[in-house]
Amino acid sequence: MSLDVASIRQDFPVLHRLINDKPLVYLDSANTSQKPQVVIDALANFMSNGYAPINRSAYQLAAEATDLFEGTRTALAKFINAPKAHEVIFTKNATEALNLVIMSWGRANMNAGDTVLLTHMEHHANIVPWHMLVAERGIQLRWVPLTSDGQLDLSNLDSLLQGVKAFSFTSMSNVLGTINPVQQLCAAAHKAGAIAIVDGCQSVPHQPTDVQAWDADFVTFSSHKMCGPSGVGVLWGREELLEALPPFLGGGNMIADVRLDGFTTAELPAKFEAGTPAIAEVIALGAAVNYLENLGMANIRRHEIEMSTYVLNSLTARFGDDITIHGPTNPELRGATFSFAFRGIHPHDLSQVLDQSNVCVRAGHHCAKPLMRILGANATARASFYLYNTQQEADMLADALDSASDIF
Amino acid sequence: MAGLEDLYREIILDHYRTPRNRGELDAPAVSAEGHNPLCGDEIRIFVDVQNGIVTDVRFNGSGCSISQSSASMMTSAIKGKPVEQVKAIVKKFKSMMTVDEDESPVDESLNLGDLEALQGVVKFPVRIKCATLGWNTLLDALTTAGQ
Numbered sequence: 001m002s003l004d005v006a007s008i009r010q011d012f013p014v015l016h017r018l019i020n021d022k023p024l025v026y027l028d029s030a031n032t033s034q035k036p037q038v039v040i041d042a043l044a045n046f047m048s049n050g051y052a053p054i055n056r057s058a059y060q061l062a063a064e065a066t067d068l069f070e071g072t073r074t075a076l077a078k079f080i081n082a083p084k085a086h087e088v089i090f091t092k093n094a095t096e097a098l099n100l101v102i103m104s105w106g107r108a109n110m111n112a113g114d115t116v117l118l119t120h121m122e123h124h125a126n127i128v129p130w131h132m133l134v135a136e137r138g139i140q141l142r143w144v145p146l147t148s149d150g151q152l153d154l155s156n157l158d159s160l161l162q163g164v165k166a167f168s169f170t171s172m173s174n175v176l177g178t179i180n181p182v183q184q185l186c187a188a189a190h191k192a193g194a195i196a197i198v199d200g201c202q203s204v205p206h207q208p209t210d211v212q213a214w215d216a217d218f219v220t221f222s223s224h225k226m227c228g229p230s231g232v233g234v235l236w237g238r239e240e241l242l243e244a245l246p247p248f249l250g251g252g253n254m255i256a257d258v259r260l261d262g263f264t265t266a267e268l269p270a271k272f273e274a275g276t277p278a279i280a281e282v283i284a285l286g287a288a289v290n291y292l293e294n295l296g297m298a299n300i301r302r303h304e305i306e307m308s309t310y311v312l313n314s315l316t317a318r319f320g321d322d323i324t325i326h327g328p329t330n331p332e333l334r335g336a337t338f339s340f341a342f343r344g345i346h347p348h349d350l351s352q353v354l355d356q357s358n359v360c361v362r363a364g365h366h367c368a369k370p371l372m373r374i375l376g377a378n379a380t381a382r383a384s385f386y387l388y389n390t391q392q393e394a395d396m397l398a399d400a401l402d403s404a405s406d407i408f
Numbered sequence: 409m410a411g412l413e414d415l416y417r418e419i420i421l422d423h424y425r426t427p428r429n430r431g432e433l434d435a436p437a438v439s440a441e442g443h444n445p446l447c448g449d450e451i452r453i454f455v456d457v458q459n460g461i462v463t464d465v466r467f468n469g470s471g472c473s474i475s476q477s478s479a480s481m482m483t484s485a486i487k488g489k490p491v492e493q494v495k496a497i498v499k500k501f502k503s504m505m506t507v508d509e510d511e512s513p514v515d516e517s518l519n520l521g522d523l524e525a526l527q528g529v530v531k532f533p534v535r536i537k538c539a540t541l542g543w544n545t546l547l548d549a550l551t552t553a554g555q
Binding site for chain 2: 346347348353364372378379407408
């Protein structure tokens with residue numbers, strides 16, 4: 001079934017905002033997505049009528065809040081096909097979720113000389129915590145390089161994986177749009193005796209996710225890129241691995257007992273959820289999950305393949321060699337996130353000119369400086385499309401790009 | 409709404425297209441490197457200070473039109489001037505960019521010349537960091553030079 005984008009756009013109030021009497025063209029969803037009315041209502045309704053602490057009070061209001069909060073956990077487990085809801089852990093953001101895995105699992109399992117395999121297309125959130133473990137433990141990092149069209153070069157994967165304890169990689173590049181063969185990568189990791197950690201931030205909001213089909217060990221993603229509020233990240237992990245992991249943050253909620261001489265941890269998922277979480281935001285994330293499931297993740301993916309096809313064809317036809325779009329040219333192999341260089345105009349200047357037409361794109365290094373160096377750029381402009389974007393908006397991007405040439 | 413003509417004045421685009429004093433200096437000149445972590449812009453400023461005078465200054469690196477033109481105009485404005493006067497120019501420029509942090513008075517008699525064209529940047533607050541990147545790096549380079 002194809003998406004009724006006109007109807008979807010009705011669900012997102014901000015898309016009807018005029019800035020300087022012109023419509024908003026929001027092409028920055030890889031950065032953060034806009035919110036549908038049902039998510040805004042869930043947030044406001046809970047704040048207005050249901051706000052209470054969770055997990056620790058006997059009164060009805062608190063019990064209702066706990067049920068709503070846990071309802072999101074159950075919905076998320078179904079959304080990613082996790083075997084058990086208590087394998088879903090809420091964190092502050094996806095960066096914290098990755099830090100939780102890397103620090104807890106890494107400190108428990110990695111010592112001097114142990115090796116982690118990463119890829120050249122990782123976000124800083126899947127690089128810097130490992131660098132911190134390098135400094136702390138003397139571990140070693142190894143990297144999967146890229147092909148010229150921005151895919152992982154897997155020709156030497158088996159030898160790269162030799163002796164590796166963990167393979168940590170993104171399911172989709174936030175710069176190149178490349179969708180990685182997660183199932184194949186997890187299988188290769190396991191064959192080499194390594195665990196597989198998947199940074200799912202860019203793919204989970206845009207296509208069906210099945211952590212069991214992937215056969216991953218840990219998967220992280222964020223609420224705010226999938227129509228939910230900011231302030232919530234998600235970690236899914238295999239039960240037996242989470243059970244074996246030491247806690248990450250200590251404090252309230254994560255303990256079974258605290259004595260003067262020590263503590264014991266709570267059961268999953270509380271063991272990894274120290275302190276008061278983003279209660280209202282988690283509850284509103286539940287509304288976002290419900291919204292996306294009603295539309296159908298496979299339908300959203302199909303819409304984005306159509307968008308990618310249109311964007312690639314129309315920009316290339318119109319600008320030819322004046323535009324360089326990074327990443328795979330086959331829309332089936334990529335998400336609708338496009339980093340590009342245009343007529344030698346610096347991305348910062350480009351985004352400034354596009355803003356005159358209310359075309360919102362990201363300019364910068366996209367928290368992926370190692371990849372930027374490989375691309376030979378300090379920065380790129382990036383236009384990213386989601387379920388509410390239209391081909392007409394892709395045309396408005398192209399028109400705005402043309403106007404930049406008038407200045408530079 | 410601030411129009412792009414406030415930002416991309418002709419003199420700015422001229423310095424962007426044809427940067428002045430672009431390059432490097434050998435020792436005894438010293439250098440400092442500056443980064444704009446938001447956008448990845450990088451700049452290196454070389455200064456040669458002899459007897460309290462900035463006898464030569466160069467810059468290289470890559471960045472947007474605002475960071476590059478600001479650095480280019482800066483080198484033209486300070487070359488051959490005594491360090492004390494250079495610091496006063498830096499202060500006046502940062503004051504114009506609304507990011508002058510210390511409370512000593514700005515020398516209002518200083519004429520910034522072409523640099524006045526960058527005044528429009530203030531209407532685009534995100535770009536202020538672009539305009540001041542070279543200037544903050546210059547201060548680092550002067551510190552390295554023992555000034």
